[in-house]
Amino acid sequence: MxxxxxxxxxxxxxxxxxxxxxNYETISLYKEAKKVYDDVLVFNPSxxxxxxxxxxxxxxxxxxxxxxxxxxTLIVRRIVGSEQSTAILVNSxxxxxxDVIDPLARFTGKVNSKLLPALRHHKKKIGINxxxxxxxxxxxxxxxxxxxxxxxxxxxxPFNGRGGIGxxxxxxxxxxxxxxxxxxxxxxxxxxxxxxxxxxxxKSEYRVMVIDGKCLxxxxxxxxxxxxxxxxxxxxxxxxxxxxxxxxxxxxNVSQKGIYGIDVGEDCDGKLYIIEANPTPMWSAFEQATGIxxxxxxINCAIDxxxxxxxxxxxxxxxxxx
Numbered sequence: 413m414x415x416x417x418x419x420x421x422x423x424x425x426x427x428x429x430x431x432x433x434x435n436y437e438t439i440s441l442y443k444e445a446k447k448v449y450d451d452v453l454v455f456n457p458s459x460x461x462x463x464x465x466x467x468x469x470x471x472x473x474x475x476x477x478x479x480x481x482x483x484x485t486l487i488v489r490r491i492v493g494s495e496q497s498t499a500i501l502v503n504s505x506x507x508x509x510x511d512v513i514d515p516l517a518r519f520t521g522k523v524n525s526k527l528l529p530a531l532r533h534h535k536k537k538i539g540i541n542x543x544x545x546x547x548x549x550x551x552x553x554x555x556x557x558x559x560x561x562x563x564x565x566x567x568x569x570p571f572n573g574r575g576g577i578g579x580x581x582x583x584x585x586x587x588x589x590x591x592x593x594x595x596x597x598x599x600x601x602x603x604x605x606x607x608x609x610x611x612x613x614x615k616s617e618y619r620v621m622v623i624d625g626k627c628l629x630x631x632x633x634x635x636x637x638x639x640x641x642x643x644x645x646x647x648x649x650x651x652x653x654x655x656x657x658x659x660x661x662x663x664x665n666v667s668q669k670g671i672y673g674i675d676v677g678e679d680c681d682g683k684l685y686i687i688e689a690n691p692t693p694m695w696s697a698f699e700q701a702t703g704i705x706x707x708x709x710x711i712n713c714a715i716d717x718x719x720x721x722x723x724x725x726x727x728x729x730x731x732x733x734x
Contacts, residue, residue, distance in 0.1 A: 416449040416714065417486045417510075418442060419501060421494035423456040436696045438489055440707035448715055453480065457497035462504060471504045483510045485714045487671075488519070489692050496521045511717050513710070514670040518691055527605065529689055538665050538686045540677075541610035551592040551606050558608070559585035567609045581611065612685065614677040618658050619650065621698055621706060623713050625668035627659045629702045633675070650701040658684070671710060673698070 418441055438454065445452045455475055463472035473481045486505050491498045499521035506512050533539025543558065543566075545551035558566065566588060569579045582588040588608070595606050617635075621628040631650040661684045662674045673693025677685040695706040 413450045413482075414448075414484045414718065415451045415453065415480070415482070416445045416711075417480065417483045417505075418445075418452065418454045418489065419457055419486060419498065420454070420489035421456060421458075421492060421498070422490050423454050437694055437707070440705075441487060441710060444705070444707040444711040445714075448711060449484070453483075457491075457494045457501045460497065460501055462500070470508045473501070473504055473508065480505075481508050483508070484718060486510050486512045487710065487714070488512070488514055491519075491692075495519075511714065511721060513714060513717075514691055515667055518670070527607070530607075533686050536665060538661075538684070540612055540685055540687065543608040544605045545592075545608075546603065546605045548592060548596040551596070551608075552589060554608065555585060555588045555592060559588075563610065564588070565611045567611050569607055569609065582608075612677060612679055614685075615680050616678045617687070618653060618655060618676045618678075619693075619698055620659060620662040620674045620676060621693065621695060621704070622663060622666050622672045622674060623709055624670070624717075625663060625666070626713075627663055628706065628709055629698070629704050630655050630659055630662075631698055631701045648697075650697045652701050662686075 418438055420435075420438055422435070423438075442452055442454060453475065459475055460480075461474045463474070465472065470481065472479065473483070483505055486502065488498060488502065499519040502512055502516060502519040506516055527544055530539055530542040530544070534542070543554050545554050558564065564585065565581055565583045567579060568582055568588075568591060580591070582591055592606055617633040618630050619633055620630045630653045632653040632655075634649045634651060636648055658676050658678070662676055665686060666672050666674055666689060670691055671693070673690040673695065675687040675690070677687050679685070698704070699706055
């Protein structure tokens, strides 16, 4: 029996039969999966309980009194607010031979933020110059140094934001210092960093959808007049794009496992940047622009993985009913 689990920290707000739900991606995955899986479960990781019994080889994983230890495939969507419970779930299911679509390294139990991706992109020389600080003193010093080096304007963005929400342009030292002061007052005691980035004037921005290292397609992102972010959630529009250089750059610099919506920028000199690599991308606007059924592609990928897994010489060939 093939069972797919879709885990999301906002699953309590998902109405699977409602076409007007804001959780378009989860509903799309659910409907496509119902065509090929025997059962599909959508749940919040906080609904799970466990039995780690010394005498048992594997943990017991229970969803509302139902044993899901033998879950076949797991797709994780939103984890904000449920980092710890998601990490335990993912690693427990992986120990039970469940195919987790995303890399396990994504699930550390820590807050899913933009900081570690910024560091990885810095190491590979493909990211935007970024300046995080965890207190007002260090932020003040950074801002003063950036002002003296003529680095303004700067972008400030939430370290765990999505959809371009909360992104602001700081044009000068005074504005940045005032923003930082208010930021740390509002987040006192939360150990939350401020994230400042160089403002790069991109000639073009793109969204590239990638599943297990395979590009599904690319669109050019066009910002709404007067808007800083080109995200669809901020009123931006997507136009299908034939950009093999952007696709090659993206595939070369993204994980070969998992689902990603990669935002790529090209400056006036033709230099390419990874702006963001989102492991839980929204794709309704991408789908409308390209005609690609993203949920279907993800489910097809999951089934292909399952076939490869059960026919592996290490496990012995096993017949799987599609």
